[in-house]
Amino acid sequence: MSGDRTRPEPAGEGAVLEVVEYTDPLCPWAWGSEPVFRAVRDALGDRARWRRVHAILFDHDDDPPPDPAAETAWYARHVAGISGHTLAPYPVRLLRVAAESWPASLVAKAAELQGAEVADRVLRRLRETVFVLGDPADTPARALAAVRGVPGLDLRRLAADAASDGTRERVRADRAEARRPVPEVLSGTGAAEGSPHPGTAKETSDGELRYALPTLLFRSPAGRRVVPGWRPYEAYAEAVEALLSGPAPEPRRLEPAEALERHRSLTEPERRWSAPGSWPPPGAVRVETGNGPLWLHPDEAATHPAATDRSETGH
Numbered sequence: 001m002s003g004d005r006t007r008p009e010p011a012g013e014g015a016v017l018e019v020v021e022y023t024d025p026l027c028p029w030a031w032g033s034e035p036v037f038r039a040v041r042d043a044l045g046d047r048a049r050w051r052r053v054h055a056i057l058f059d060h061d062d063d064p065p066p067d068p069a070a071e072t073a074w075y076a077r078h079v080a081g082i083s084g085h086t087l088a089p090y091p092v093r094l095l096r097v098a099a100e101s102w103p104a105s106l107v108a109k110a111a112e113l114q115g116a117e118v119a120d121r122v123l124r125r126l127r128e129t130v131f132v133l134g135d136p137a138d139t140p141a142r143a144l145a146a147v148r149g150v151p152g153l154d155l156r157r158l159a160a161d162a163a164s165d166g167t168r169e170r171v172r173a174d175r176a177e178a179r180r181p182v183p184e185v186l187s188g189t190g191a192a193e194g195s196p197h198p199g200t201a202k203e204t205s206d207g208e209l210r211y212a213l214p215t216l217l218f219r220s221p222a223g224r225r226v227v228p229g230w231r232p233y234e235a236y237a238e239a240v241e242a243l244l245s246g247p248a249p250e251p252r253r254l255e256p257a258e259a260l261e262r263h264r265s266l267t268e269p270e271r272r273w274s275a276p277g278s279w280p281p282p283g284a285v286r287v288e289t290g291n292g293p294l295w296l297h298p299d300e301a302a303t304h305p306a307a308t309d310r311s312e313t314g315h
Contacts, residue, residue: 017048018219022178022211024057025104025126026136028079029197029230030214032086035269039251040236054105054171055178055210058098072096085196087269089289091134098136105171107143110161121150132294132306149303179210184226199228218243257281264300268292
């Protein structure tokens with residue numbers, strides 16, 4: 001109903017497969033998994049209901065670092081090291097370690113009330129605040145500023161929904177759910193041997209256990225499969241094949257211009273996955289990062305902070 005401001009738009013109605021993505025907008029491994037996750041989502045299409053659970057990587061009651069500059073330098077090296085495995089962009093300069101994940105998670109959760117496409121694009125912009133801009137969306141003002149201009153987004157409504165008690169309760173429920181990991185990830189039996197991020201459940205600062213980020217949990221009437229950590233497409237395809245009759249769907253390949261039109265923002269790993277043809281397509285806007293370019297559709301570049309900041313500084 002058009003007046004319903006408390007429930008997100010249904011996704012995958014009638015689907016026989018549920019995919020639960022445990023994530024955080026500011027997580028570097030989740031950012032590095034985006035090429036494969038996009039491929040899995042596109043391949044499954046309406047056959048799956050995809051639900052995101054925001055696990056809160058940086059909690060608001062975490063102790064502040066005694067030396068913020070040293071902490072930022074260490075974390076910048078940490079993110080660059082992860083990029084060495086995932087090939088994902090990292091910022092030329094990281095301004096600080098995120099103070100908390102709550103503002104970005106609240107905005108991402110509130111965006112779900114405006115439909116799946118808007119929610120995907122909002123979450124993408126929030127991720128890019130860290131890994132392209134180096135300026136994490138760790139306050140409500142920064143999170144809202146980052147998503148200004150997202151197509152189809154009602155920014156005024158988003159601000160109200162993100163500040164609402166209902167959205168905060170949904171993120172609290174997400175945080176709690178992420179701290180009830182299935183037994184397969186507790187001992188490492190569901191983890192990936194040889195992966196730099198195998199996905200065994202993590203102990204939090206307050207002694208709880210939570211899913212490693214990212215983790216995908218697949219459920220169907222035939223059972224469940226969990227795929228934690230940083231994994232190749234084939235690991236997710238195997239989980240799908242175990243739960244659905246027949247082979248897993250193949251990832252979709254698009255013409256370069258079509259891929260940029262559809263996704264609006266593509267890293268080098270993503271464009272190789274989804275658009276292996278001649279690159280770049282006409283009009284693509286290149287934004288430099290610490291590890292290769294980010295490619296923006298020209299309409300996206302018109303409102304994207306990375307592109308607008310560059311044009312304002314004359315770069």
